[in-house]
Amino acid sequence: MFIDKIKIYVKGGDGGNGCIAFRRESYKPLGGPAGGDGGKGGDVILRVNPKLHTLLDLYYKRHLKAERGRNGEGKNRDGRNGKNLIVELPPGTLVVDKVSGEVIMDLIEGNYIVAHGGRGGRGNAFFTTPQNQAPEICEEGKPGEERWIILELRLIADVGLVGLPNAGKSTLLSRLTRANPKIASYPFTTKYPGLGIAELSEYRRIVLADIPGIIEGAHLGKGMGLEFLRHISRTKILIYLLDILDNPIDAYVTLLEELREYNPELLRRPGIIALNKIDAASDKLMKINWGESFTDKKLFLISAATGSGLKELLNYLYKLLSNEEITNARIDVS
Numbered sequence: 001m002f003i004d005k006i007k008i009y010v011k012g013g014d015g016g017n018g019c020i021a022f023r024r025e026s027y028k029p030l031g032g033p034a035g036g037d038g039g040k041g042g043d044v045i046l047r048v049n050p051k052l053h054t055l056l057d058l059y060y061k062r063h064l065k066a067e068r069g070r071n072g073e074g075k076n077r078d079g080r081n082g083k084n085l086i087v088e089l090p091p092g093t094l095v096v097d098k099v100s101g102e103v104i105m106d107l108i109e110g111n112y113i114v115a116h117g118g119r120g121g122r123g124n125a126f127f128t129t130p131q132n133q134a135p136e137i138c139e140e141g142k143p144g145e146e147r148w149i150i151l152e153l154r155l156i157a158d159v160g161l162v163g164l165p166n167a168g169k170s171t172l173l174s175r176l177t178r179a180n181p182k183i184a185s186y187p188f189t190t191k192y193p194g195l196g197i198a199e200l201s202e203y204r205r206i207v208l209a210d211i212p213g214i215i216e217g218a219h220l221g222k223g224m225g226l227e228f229l230r231h232i233s234r235t236k237i238l239i240y241l242l243d244i245l246d247n248p249i250d251a252y253v254t255l256l257e258e259l260r261e262y263n264p265e266l267l268r269r270p271g272i273i274a275l276n277k278i279d280a281a282s283d284k285l286m287k288i289n290w291g292e293s294f295t296d297k298k299l300f301l302i303s304a305a306t307g308s309g310l311k312e313l314l315n316y317l318y319k320l321l322s323n324e325e326i327t328n329a330r331i332d333v334s
């Protein structure tokens with residue numbers, strides 16, 4: 001199961017209560033106040049784990065509470081702090097407040113405290129003053145913060161593959177990377193986005209994202225819809241992958257229309273066009289001057305099946321990616 005959006009409840013631990021106590025010592029008629037402070041409640045901490053690629057773990061556990069602080073005790077013993085609860089998430093998880101709809105955090109790396117534990121209450125020892133040597137007051141611990149949040153995964157890839165079903169997106173991914181996506185001659189073979197890493201050399205690598213096929217009307221929910229497009233919302237480059245055997249010009253127009261419906265910004269993203277399956281194309285098809293039809297982007301003729309044209313494609317992608325003006329789109333955190 002691939003889970004890429006989930007609603008969870010998080011709560012920091014409550015603070016422990018302070019304590020009212022007095023020292024009893026045999027050689028002193030009256031001991032001083034000796035109530036310890038309550039411990040602080042644990043925080044709920046979101047932590048990025050680059051090895052994770054789905055939110056699946058959270059699917060089974062959607063209420064997450066950190067430990068409460070222990071109460072203070074006599075003999076000035078402070079209560080132990082509650083343990084933090086660490087929630088591991090894949091890189092690229094967007095954290096949204098459910099109530100306000102506000103983006104709290106775009107988790108790319110590191111940690112983030114999403115619900116603070118409550119402060120511990122102070123024991124009566126704290127309230128001793130020259131005027132009041134035996135205070136009979138203490139504080140209760142503060143409750144931990146609680147909130148509902150929505151976690152939304154957006155894969156972080158350099159290049160996103162967009163195309164109609166059966167264009168050969170998964171075949172291309174499997175050819176360029178070690179990823180092993182399902183490939184078949186029926187539409188919508190790919191149901192979930194997947195990533196692969198193309199290694200050009202030791203230091204030159206490109207992360208590619210394969211997503212489900214897009215059809216006309218996808219923005220109205222047809223086929224697999226367009227929800228998964230959020231996974232390419234961060235990519236720096238799009239490859240429009242078109243089946244040369246199956247009206248590539250119409251396919252391209254459909255793709256542009258659907259992407260525009262989803263987010264017009266995607267159309268401004270640097271892109272290239274790859275006409276796929278040239279191994280199976282007739283001489284007639286191969287003689288067409290495709291460059292005249294696709295003038296807005298650089299065009300490649302390739303075969304994901306035989307590998308023809310892929311070296312040039314990768315090198316060009318790498319050159320584009322090295323251009324510093326192109327950076328991963330980050331999500332605005334307001």
Ligand SMILES: Nc1nc2c(ncn2[C@@H]2O[C@H](COP(=O)(O)OP(=O)(O)OP(=O)(O)O)[C@@H](O)[C@H]2O)c(=O)[nH]1
Pocket residue numbers: 163164165166167168169170171172182183184185186187188189190191211212213214276277278279280302303304305306
């Ligand atoms: N002859 C030929 N067939 C190819 C080539 N690339 C892919 N195919 C075939 O096209 C069919 C669809 O390939 P997929 O890689 O599953 O296509 P997809 O774009 O991922 O399709 P969806 O996941 O359904 O959107 C499969 O039968 C592949 O074997 C190619 O370069 N040449």
Ligand SMILES: [Mg+2]
Pocket residue numbers: 169170171181182183189190210211212213
């Ligand atoms: Mg596929």
